[in-house]
Amino acid sequence: MASTSYFLLAVFLALVASQAIASDPSPLQDFCVADKDSPVKVNGFVCKDPMHVTADDFFKAAELDKPRNTKGKVGSNVTLINVMQLAGLNTLGISLARIDYAPLGENPPHTHPRATEILTVLEGTLYVGFVTSNPNNTLFAKVLNKGDVFVFPEGLIHFQFNPVHDKPAVALAALSSQNPGAITIANAVFGSKPPISDDVLAKAFQVEKGTIDWLQAQFWENNHN
Incomplete structure (x- = not known):
């Protein structure tokens, strides 16, 4: 029983250590x-x-x-x-x-x-x-x-x-x-290729689908060179 407890403790510590890296x-x-x-x-x-x-x-x-x-x-x-x-x-x-x-x-x-x-x-x-x-x-x-x-x-x-x-x-x-x-939020959400469904984004942002369609039609500039 004691050996099982030590084993479980060792596994737990290994998992914690792996998450810390x-x-x-x-x-x-x-x-x-x-x-x-x-x-x-x-x-x-x-x-x-x-x-x-x-x-x-x-x-x-x-x-x-x-x-x-x-x-x-x-x-x-x-x-x-x-x-x-x-x-x-x-x-x-x-x-x-x-x-x-x-x-x-x-x-x-x-x-x-x-x-x-x-x-x-x-x-x-x-x-x-x-x-x-x-x-x-x-x-x-x-x-x-x-x-x-x-x-x-x-x-x-x-x-x-x-x-x-x-x-x-x-x-x-x-x-x-x-x-x-780098993940630029607006570019990733509204400028993805192919675009995310406007049904999904309209629900997520709680706006009309027309607003999402307008946002997806914009040019989302990448400023990282």
């Missing part, structure tokens, strides 16, 4: 530069032969120093540096993004399914926030100025908005995954 696993070697040409498909990328690795695998030239075009509908532009742009990030559990905001520009509500984000304002002012999960859906929001830092927990819906009418803003974000992913 919610981000990229720790690397088991110095580096694992992504071999994007490998036909082998794994969770991440196969390692490039270390004998063929060079300093350039860990380098990206002058990618984040220039202002980006923010003339789109949402007035923001996200420049990503993840494993797809920098092969040396493979298995290291981190990535980076520069975000440019036009006056009154917004990085719309979105989530990163695989990463926590820490954001630093480099120039200007931003109103930022995130919403907790059900059932409370509590909004945590702040106005940030140059040098201020804010954290968005992994998987939660969050946003950034430049409330200033005549000045742009710039922020730098670090994320706890080599490939954090």
Whole structure:
């Protein structure tokens, strides 16, 4: 009986521990530069032969120093540096993004399914926030100025908005995954291909189907580059 209890306890602790590992696993070697040409498909990328690795695998030239075009509908532009742009990030559990905001520009509500984000304002002012999960859906929001830092927990819906009418803003974000992913809420719900049934969305948002049809007919811009 005692041995059964110990076994069940061990299984429970193993399950708890497995649930606690919610981000990229720790690397088991110095580096694992992504071999994007490998036909082998794994969770991440196969390692490039270390004998063929060079300093350039860990380098990206002058990618984040220039202002980006923010003339789109949402007035923001996200420049990503993840494993797809920098092969040396493979298995290291981190990535980076520069975000440019036009006056009154917004990085719309979105989530990163695989990463926590820490954001630093480099120039200007931003109103930022995130919403907790059900059932409370509590909004945590702040106005940030140059040098201020804010954290968005992994998987939660969050946003950034430049409330200033005549000045742009710039922020730098670090994320706890080599490939954090981004799900922009409006794009995913109203711009999916093929579209979600208007019956489903009308019921979910408690509006007329005509409203859903109008929303689905809009162009939902992707501001992630």
